[in-house]
Amino acid sequence: MNTVPLNYLSAAGERAQTTLPLTYWTIGVAVVVCTVIAALLVAAVRHSAARRGGSIEMRNAPLVSGGRGIKWISVGVGVSLIPLLVTLVWTMVALAKESGPPGDAPLTLDITALQWWWQVQYDAAVPDQSFITANEIHIPVGRRVLVRLHGGDVIHSFWVPQLAGKTDLIPGQVNVAWLQAARPGRFRGQCGEYCGFQHSHMQFEVVADAPADFERWRAHQLEDAPAPMTPEQARGLQVVEYRCGLCHEVRGTTAGAITAPDLTHLMSRRTIAAGMLPTGVGTLGSWIEAAQELKPGTLMPDQHLSANELSDTLAYLETLR
């Protein structure tokens, strides 16, 4: 993994790669300007101190006037104009390249941001080829993916620094963005607009797979949850249908609500709680029991299951691969 996961000074996709040289150019201009002005400031103070010769009390410091100061202004502004114009033109070129959805996208996703997680729907011409997942977005490497962004409650912002800059998800309108990953890998995403208590922990991951891997993943995601194999798992399913099913969906069972992340292939995802915890039986157990402590304000309530119920539930959830 990248040591600085949200760093946008490295790019791994078409859009980020279009922006990055422009970012470096503006950083370069900024650093040069600051250095030049700092040098001029120091030089000006020393220059005039040298001409005066030693320090002087305010009261008897003589007044001066004249000088060719207006030249400073005209030359300074004239020189500043050059990088500004370059930036202006470059900005327009990059903007044209990045904006506007590609017409040739083979894959369209409908992403809905909710407090504080991401619902991802994979669209297909045939309804039964469409499915819903959460917080982990797989895309085929090298392909342009069209992303339709929906605001589910308040405003959020979709941001995968190494693939593309931010596009807001605003209730009442559908914004369109696109993604492309130039190499396989996992790329961290993060909500980019303040959205309440758990804005901090509203993360997701984009996984760029080789096309064959992506098709395999997609086929797997289309499957329903497997039937329970042991009595323990069967009791766990009852708990899931009775309690979790009020908000979550597990396809193939009666747990069918969609106000919270889809759990059908929960264990296939690398993290739970929108990027906050690594997926595992241990973390899942503490999440179910103490979500409010781990992520204060989250809409997932603490469940207060008995020890047996919890172990049964975990035994079942573990099968959702």
Added chain:
Amino acid sequence: MKAPDFRAPHVGPDSLPHQARLLELWETAPGLKGFFTTVDHKKIGIRYIVTAFIFLLLGGIEALIMRVQLAQPNSSLLTPAQYDQLFSTHGMTMIFLYASPILSGFSNYLWPLIFGSRDMAFPRLNAFSYWVYLAAGIFLYTGFLTGNGPNDGWFNYVPYALKDYNPGLNEDFYSLGMVLLGISTTVGAANFIVTAFRTRAPGMSINRMPLMIWGTLTASVANLLVVPAVSLAFFLLWMDRQFGTHFFDTAGSGQPLLWQHLFWIFGHPWVYAIVLPAMGMVSDGLPVFCRRPLVGHSVVALSTVATMILGFGVWVHHMFATGLPGLGLAFFSGASIMIVLPSAVAVFAWLATIWYGRPVITTAFLFFSSMILLFVIGGVSGFMTASVPVDWQLTDTYFVVAHLHYVLLGINVFPVVGALYFWFPKMTGRLLDERLGRWNFWTMFIGFNLAFLPMHLTGLFGMPRRIYTYQDGMGWDTLNLITSIGSFVLALGVLLLIVNVVKSLVRGPVAGNNPWDAASLEWSVASPPPPYNFAVIPTVASRHPLWESRLKESELVSSIDRGMLLDDAKETIATTALDATPHMVLEMPEDTAAPLLLAVGLAVVFVGMLLKAWPITGVGGCIALVALLIWLWPRRELREREPSPGPVREPIHG
């Protein structure tokens, strides 16, 4: 049509009996009565400065608590709810309750003194503006201290601010408080505009006006145009919350983006409104310590106005990621890039002033000149966010937090502290300690840069703003620790300023009229100035009335010791807008409690609206009505009159 009591003002020299007569006319009553009724712009100005400074300290303490929380990853000192209120209140405090009022304070105090006048154009409105500001500040902080502070950031996006997601009183306090504060800003701006155009000393034509006046005047015009947008936005928000209107609620086809447009069409001009007056302070203060006039006075004045005009066309750069059409983005991006140019004019004018001057390195000089560098750092990071594709990455990360702090501390706090060192002797009669001043400056300068320079990198490494904590392994740990340490060093610097102020108030060296040998009219009167400011109304013949004999700028000579006496009643002179030729004698109002009463009435109205207790609103409305009646009751002695031009003008250039 001529008034029956028409007569020309007497012109003559200053004298002791004349001063005694003026003192009797102008002095505020001692004790509580005077405290609540004064309309003296100097007292009001100092109140503004002290109140705004207290808010600066409160906002600073909030910042320090947040920096403790963010010093390390996964910190749990604060809950998300507490953190959200802290960062929102910090922003609200610094931007609305400190940054603008502190500048109003300096302008209130200084303008009539710079203009050679005896008060602002509308002294009672001035008192009213302060009392409403105080009422709004207390109102907003009552929310915060009862756990109902704003919790949606200072720009308060909907739908999160709507009742569905924010059921508490938090947003009601914020929206109503902001509407109340908007009244103060609006009447203050109107007062500044009329004061600038109508009360300058005879001869101070518009091209002889100091740049601080240009800054505040430009900002005031902007405020008058844009504050209605934000007051409306907050009022609509309150309506949505309380009466189920659907301006912003998508359930009723409302538009969340409407909020953003209304807010930022105010918000971006506002950013210039809280830096242009401070830039003006530097343009006026820096040359004094460089012992020469500012290079390019007229160009800098024009660039001030140009910045503001362009500033009306850049607000969408706060909304680049909202999915607006590319063509629109391109326009606002271009305007945002080009707004660098007028700012560059000021920067090079300041640099050339130092280069061609003979700077005396005082604490004020250090604050003013370091501001040039901080301004440029804040400026170039702003230029980066102006480029749409770059901004799609930068926006809402700590890069923007670093940028806005360079702008607000660099172009507001540093010039303001410099201005304090510069004008403190005028306000109190005592100089601030220079040795402590050096410590004060270097601690603040190092602390500030230590805190905020590395923060650019924190942003480039992707840390989103407004997160109450962060996980380790993101590459942000060390940078955040450095920022937290820097913020405490900065706070120590501010503490040294307070120590210096307290110490110098008691034991500082006596300043005399003009300790810096400065050029403008305020330095021609005693420190602190008498209640009537000028015993005789001076006549101005150049940009630098107190330097003109040495600079030989013009053939004409300003008249400081001889001029209109205006001691028949509480009077000062009104002049024409451009040339500043005498136009009429202004009859100034006596001290009165009406402004305070009106402010109290309004505050009660707003408390009633907050609690939806309409009888309370009714009572407040009645108080306000009574106050207005007292205020507006016609009085014969307040009738303005035009002087005959002949006898006034004759001795002016004599």
